Amino acid sequence: MQERLETDYLVVGTGAVGMAFTDTLLDESNADVIIIDNHHQPGGHWNDAYSFVRLHQPSHFYGVASTPLGSMRIDESGHNKGYLELATGNEVQSYFEKVMRERFLPSGRVRYFPMSEWLSTEAGIAKFKNLLSGDIFEVAVKQKVVDTTYFKPQCLRGMCVAIR
Numbered sequence: 180m181q182e183r184l185e186t187d188y189l190v191v192g193t194g195a196v197g198m199a200f201t202d203t204l205l206d207e208s209n210a211d212v213i214i215i216d217n218h219h220q221p222g223g224h225w226n227d228a229y230s231f232v233r234l235h236q237p238s239h240f241y242g243v244a245s246t247p248l249g250s251m252r253i254d255e256s257g258h259n260k261g262y263l264e265l266a267t268g269n270e271v272q273s274y275f276e277k278v279m280r281e282r283f284l285p286s287g288r289v290r291y292f293p294m295s296e297w298l299s300t301e302a303g304i305a306k307f308k309n310l311l312s313g314d315i316f317e318v319a320v321k322q323k324v325v326d327t328t329y330f331k332p333q334c335l336r337g338m339c340v341a342i343r
């Protein structure tokens with residue numbers, strides 16, 4: 180089946196970059212957004228990262244502008260004792276899922292297509308495919324296709340590296 184849609188911005192990727200871009204767009208414009216990702220939930224490569232990985236930086240400085248990650252807690256034990264908390268991979272994933280569910284979708288300006296692969300963009304028409312149904316979507320993009328897959332972190336058996 181083939182479906183036709185129209186939007187101001189098509190954002191490819193629900194990792195930190197696609198989520199932060201969309202978050203700011205909601206505050207700074209009236210634009211509407213279609214956001215797609217080949218994963219089943221937001222969070223980008225954190226869906227694939229090895230389970231014991233945490234942020235390497237304080238949670239408070241990561242994520243989208245509208246919604247703090249963590250609570251500025253100071254760790255009281257372990258190697259990070261005395262410093263601001265570092266979110267676990269699970270915390271990062273649930274944070275981005277919450278931003279999608281509690282901010283993006285209720286705004287009425289964001290349409291989210293998980294498990295969807297961006298195929299191409301030509302002459303303002305982007306194409307993506309739903310990986311479950313095989314349905315192809317054609318999107319007339321009035322402003323821009325925002326490709327946030329630039330760093331292309333790739334994960335094999337849970338080990339992730341950026342290849343650009």
Ligand SMILES: Cc1cc2nc3c(=O)[nH]c(=O)nc-3n(C[C@H](O)[C@H](O)[C@H](O)COP(=O)(O)OP(=O)(O)OC[C@H]3O[C@@H](n4cnc5c(N)ncnc54)[C@H](O)[C@@H]3O)c2cc1C
Nearest residue numbers: 192194195196197216217223224234235236296297328339
């Ligand atoms: C293990 C690990 C720990 C890290 N820790 C930190 C840290 O502490 N602090 C920090 O600042 N950075 C950290 N980084 C760097 C990290 O890359 C960035 O913080 C950020 O998460 C990258 O987000 P992104 O949106 O650029 O990419 P991604 O998270 O990779 O998001 C891109 C998304 O686009 C999807 N995608 C790609 N191609 C397509 C397509 N054709 N169609 C549909 N979807 C597609 C991908 O599947 C992915 O979900 C870490 C990286 C790794 C690997």
